Structure formats: structure tokens, C-alpha cells
Amino acid sequence: MASVKRGHSPENVYHRGPATLRRSQVPSTTTDQRLLEGNDGASWLHTDPWRVLRIQSEFVEGFGALAELGPAISVFGSARTPRDHPTYDLGVHVGRHIAEAGYACITGGGPGVMEAANKGALESGGVSVGLGIELPFETGLNEFVDLGINFRYFFVRKTMFIKYAEGFVVLPGGMGTLDELFEAITLVQTQKISSFPIVLIGSDYWQELIDWLGSTALGRGTIGEADLSLVQIVDDPAEAVALVVAGARHGQDPAVGQDGEEVHGTSEAES
Ligand SMILES: C/C(=C\CNc1ncnc2c1ncn2[C@@H]1O[C@H](COP(=O)(O)O)[C@@H](O)[C@H]1O)CO
Secondary structure, three states: OOOOOOOOOOOOEEEEOOEEEEHHHOOOOOHHHHHHHOOOOOHHHHOHHHHHHHHHHHHHHHHHHHOOOOOEEEEEOOOOOOOOOHHHHHHHHHHHHHHHOOOEEEEOOOOOHHHHHHHHHHHOOOOEEEEEEOOOOOOOOOOOOOEEEEEOOHHHHHHHHHHOOOOEEEOOOOHHHHHHHHHHHHHHHOOOOOOOOEEEEOHHHHHHHHHHHHHHHHHOOOOOHHHHHHOEEEOOHHHHHHHHHHHOOOOOOOOOOOOOOOOOOOOOOOO
């Protein structure tokens, strides 16, 4: 399409948003023309301004898909736990208790403990949510996810885990699980979120880590005494879910807080 010198009015005035352009400032093409003409290659796809828009759209899609979910609990744990492992069974029970308590069960949507919790929630008639992530070794959403969203960016996905959950239940897991656990602990420690229970299941797996925090980390002053009470450890999945429900932002009634009330303890100006 040829570029044409624009003559939009007898005085050759051009309006672009709030700007008025005359004479030498009048552009030779319109924005629409450039949009429709343009084939500038695809390198702009890999620029930060375009990434910002993709990040924005992930937030928009995530918020849109989860806004009406209702109260939920996020469950984390190893992607590598095989189906015949006792921890998988534990995950199924966690999902089941979450559903029976009237909460949706949010996981990373992958295999292992994530799949187990989704399975338990689905089989008990609950809402089973999987927030998948694009990975080089992607496995896709597990078959027990009923509401699935795939994310490109870890940090967007992590916002969803926190924003739409009343608390976390964390089963044995590796780097991914530890990352999710410590992000939540940090957010509570720094008062970015309040009344956000974090319950670890499996004292045989977690106790040593908590002991290390209480000895080495506390001993060297890198954490405070109060930080040790930000997580609880249990072995029973029913107890884990009950602790999250009891400490949840909206108290014990999952219906409370569905009418747009403030849930994160931030002021309106900050939100
Ligand atoms: C490693 C394998 C599959 C990876 N697929 C994943 N899908 C979704 N979410 C994942 C995946 N891997 C890690 N995560 C997230 O981290 C946590 C588990 O990580 P860990 O290192 O295994 O503890 C989990 O909660 C997810 O949110 C197939 O073997």
C-alpha cells in the first residue's frame, strides 16, 4: 500500500489522540495504514515491549478465568512422585478433603503430587484447577484438571496461586515446591499477605528443614523467632486442610468474601 501525504482538512491539520499536528508534523501515513501494511518481519516478537503486552495478557486471562472460582486452597508437591508412592495417596486425600470442605483445589496442573490432589478433588465433586507452565520438558495438564490455564511466565502463575487461594498445603517436593513454599513464607513474613496459612504435610520430610531454620538460620540471626511460626507441620491430610480452613482469610465459611471485599489486607490505594 502506498504512503500518501495526508490532507485531512483544508488547513492540513492532523489529530493524533490529544495531539494536533500541522504542516511538517502531519505524518504521511495513518496508524491504521501502518497496521494493515506492515510486514516488518517477526523480530519485534522477541522484544521487551511486546513481552510486556504478553505478560499483561496473561494477567488478564488469569484474572478473568479465576475471578469467579470461589474459595480455594493451593496444593504443591513434587512433579516426580509416582502413582504408586504413599505421597501420591496423601495428595489424593488432600484434594478430597479440600473438596469436602467446599474449596476448589488449585495445583500446578502437572504430574505427581499435583495430579494426585486434582484427582482427589475431582473424585469428591470439587472444582479441580490446574495452572500449567510452559517448560522445556512440558508434560501438559493432567487428566484430572477441569479448569486449566497455561502460563508462559512463572511469576504470573505464582501470583494466581496466592491471589486465588486461602492458604497453601505443601507436600514433599523439590526445587519447584521449595520455591513456591518460600515465596509464600516471604510474602507473609513481609506482610504482603495476611492470614495466609501454610501447612506442610510429612514431618519425616520437612522436620529437618524446619529444625535447620530454628538452629542455623535463627542462630545466625538471618530470620526472627516469629518467622518459625509461619508454617505448621502435620502428617494427616484432614488436619492440614482443617488448619488452612481455620486460618483462612475469610474464616471458616468459604462463602464469605465472594462479594468483592478486600482480601489481602492492603489499602485501596495500594491495590
Ligand atoms: C518434572 C516433570 C514435569 C514437570 N511439569 C510440571 N508441570 C507443572 N508444574 C510443575 C512442573 N514441574 C514443576 N512444577 C511446579 O513446581 C512444583 C513441583 O516442582 P518439584 O521440583 O517437582 O518439587 C509444583 O508445585 C509446580 O507448581 C515430570 O517428571
